[in-house]
Amino acid sequence: MSTSGITLGLTHSFAEACAGCYLPAQPAHVPQPRGLIFNRGLAQALGLDADALFTEQGAELLAGNVLPTDAQPLAQAYAGHQFGNFAPQLGDGRALLLGEVVDPKGQRWDVQLKGSGQTSFSRRGDGKAAVGPMLREYLLGEAMFHLGVPTTRALAVVATGEAVRRERALPGAVLTRIAASHLRVGTFEYFAARQDTARVRQLADYSMRRHYPELNAGDYADFLRAVCVRQARLVARWMAIGFIHGVMNTDNMTISGETIDYGPCAFIEHYHPKAVFSSIDELGRYAYGRQPNIARWNLTRLAEALLPLLDTDETRAVDIASRIIADFQTQYQSAWCDEMRRKLGLRDEVKADEALAQDFLALMETAQADFTLSWRYLIDAAAGDETRLRSLFPAPTQTELSHWLTRWRQRLGDAPDLVAMRRANPYLIPRNHQVEAALTAASDHNDLAPFRSLLAALSQPFDEHHQAYATPAPRDYTAQYCTYCGT
Ligand code: AMP
Numbered sequence: 204m205s206t207s208g209i210t211l212g213l214t215h216s217f218a219e220a221c222a223g224c225y226l227p228a229q230p231a232h233v234p235q236p237r238g239l240i241f242n243r244g245l246a247q248a249l250g251l252d253a254d255a256l257f258t259e260q261g262a263e264l265l266a267g268n269v270l271p272t273d274a275q276p277l278a279q280a281y282a283g284h285q286f287g288n289f290a291p292q293l294g295d296g297r298a299l300l301l302g303e304v305v306d307p308k309g310q311r312w313d314v315q316l317k318g319s320g321q322t323s324f325s326r327r328g329d330g331k332a333a334v335g336p337m338l339r340e341y342l343l344g345e346a347m348f349h350l351g352v353p354t355t356r357a358l359a360v361v362a363t364g365e366a367v368r369r370e371r372a373l374p375g376a377v378l379t380r381i382a383a384s385h386l387r388v389g390t391f392e393y394f395a396a397r398q399d400t401a402r403v404r405q406l407a408d409y410s411m412r413r414h415y416p417e418l419n420a421g422d423y424a425d426f427l428r429a430v431c432v433r434q435a436r437l438v439a440r441w442m443a444i445g446f447i448h449g450v451m452n453t454d455n456m457t458i459s460g461e462t463i464d465y466g467p468c469a470f471i472e473h474y475h476p477k478a479v480f481s482s483i484d485e486l487g488r489y490a491y492g493r494q495p496n497i498a499r500w501n502l503t504r505l506a507e508a509l510l511p512l513l514d515t516d517e518t519r520a521v522d523i524a525s526r527i528i529a530d531f532q533t534q535y536q537s538a539w540c541d542e543m544r545r546k547l548g549l550r551d552e553v554k555a556d557e558a559l560a561q562d563f564l565a566l567m568e569t570a571q572a573d574f575t576l577s578w579r580y581l582i583d584a585a586a587g588d589e590t591r592l593r594s595l596f597p598a599p600t601q602t603e604l605s606h607w608l609t610r611w612r613q614r615l616g617d618a619p620d621l622v623a624m625r626r627a628n629p630y631l632i633p634r635n636h637q638v639e640a641a642l643t644a645a646s647d648h649n650d651l652a653p654f655r656s657l658l659a660a661l662s663q664p665f666d667e668h669h670q671a672y673a674t675p676a677p678r679d680y681t682a683q684y685c686t687y688c689g690t
């Protein structure tokens with residue numbers, strides 16, 4: 204593999220600290236790299252030279268045809284519970300870590316190529332990715348970032364000029380993913396399943412230094428607690444914007460608390476707690492309303508992996524872990540109530556707020572009202588104009604809505620926090636039908652214009668513009684909408 208002469212300023216703290224947790228890997232050569240989308244804002248934030256990187260030569264590098272001179276490409280080992288079943292060996296089957304960049308603020312980020320060919324973990328897979336799913340990951344990551352949700356982001360998507368074979372032949376692509384790290388719950392499970400406590404400890408020590416430097420070294424109970432708190436906040440953020448991850452397997456849950464892997468995710472349209480769109484989630488395991496429970500289930504798997512570090516006596520270790528996991532429920536509930544209070548425009552905390560939020564959701568469910576717009580139009584109502592809000596609720600639900608609004612107004616008082624409400628209730632989310640239309644144009648017709656236009660709109664989700672993108676999908680579209688894992 205030749206090097207490009209381009210240096211990214213890569214460092215290799217993971218490779219150095221976690222020997223034995225990865226295998227070396229090399230990207231595959233592809234025929235014709237062509238940059239589809241470059242993320243200048245992210246490049247700048249990372250302190251990378253966008254003018255050098257986002258060129259034809261840079262596209263060769265971002266496709267994996269040449270390596271940055273300072274890369275040390277590797278595939279990480281991980282296991283995972285997929286739909287509840289343990290898979291002892293997953294790992295980076297179609298991705299490799301080039302190294303880490305440290306941004307001007309001193310924050311360290313993984314630089315990963317996704318779709319760059321086979322590794323030792325590919326099993327029967329080709330290690331490749333297609334344009335549509337990679338652009339989807341780019342778009343959803345940016346949308347989440349601008350919605351204020353912790354997330355991995357994409358630096359670029361480069362078409363490879365090669366067809367990848369799926370149900371039909373699709374244009375291939377490589378995505379460059381930037382993440383606080385790619386450490387997952389499944390990373391710990393991989394070594395715990397092999398009873399390799401030394402490696403579990405190594406990973407925990409490294410994760411603590413990298414993601415939780417405020418903790419005391421060696422305090423693994425605090426580490427577990429800290430991961431639980433971040434996940435509680437993350438899932439509460441998801442719930443507040445109507446995000447359905449779709450495949451919350453433990454290999455898709457990060458230790459850093461970032462959202463990762465946008466395969467079959469979707470946004471809720473009309474409110475329904477059982478909403479699920481993923482084609483393979485037949486039992487609704489990862490439905491919208493189940494996400495907090497699944498997060499706790501996944502964190503229990505992390506706790507199990509960490510047991511030998513919590514206490515040498517297993518009974519005591521289980522006791523410590525159980526108490527931490529039990530606290531997750533409280534942490535989540537409190538994070539969710541905070542989200543709801545901001546959405547409702549409330550400044551202080553009152554016990555009854557939870558019921559107020561729940562009752563609004565119940566009303567939305569009965570009315571089959573659009574989740575995003577119902578919240579957004581509460582801002583109008585707080586300012587005295589109920590027209591748009593009422594337009595979302597059919598006649599039989601109007602009286603109940605009036606009762607709820609009276610209760611809410613009493614609680615709100617004279618000085619609702621409209622600014623906070625605007626920041627908490629986006630006008631724009633990635634509407635499923637708009638996302639699909641943009642991806643089809645890009646993937647099937649090589650037309651990136653709809654994608655760029657949607658991306659631009661979603662980078663300002665709290666402002667009222669691009670009304671077409673705010674309009675809910677037709678009801679029958681949502682009824683048949685189905686997402687795929689994108690492998
Ligand atoms: P994901 O559905 O992307 O979270 O991937 C789950 C597991 O399958 C991971 O170990 C991936 O590396 C692996 N995988 C997914 N797609 C491919 C592929 N095309 N080739 C090889 N491995 C893959």
Ligand code: MG
Pocket residue numbers: 454455464
């Ligand atoms: Mg994954």
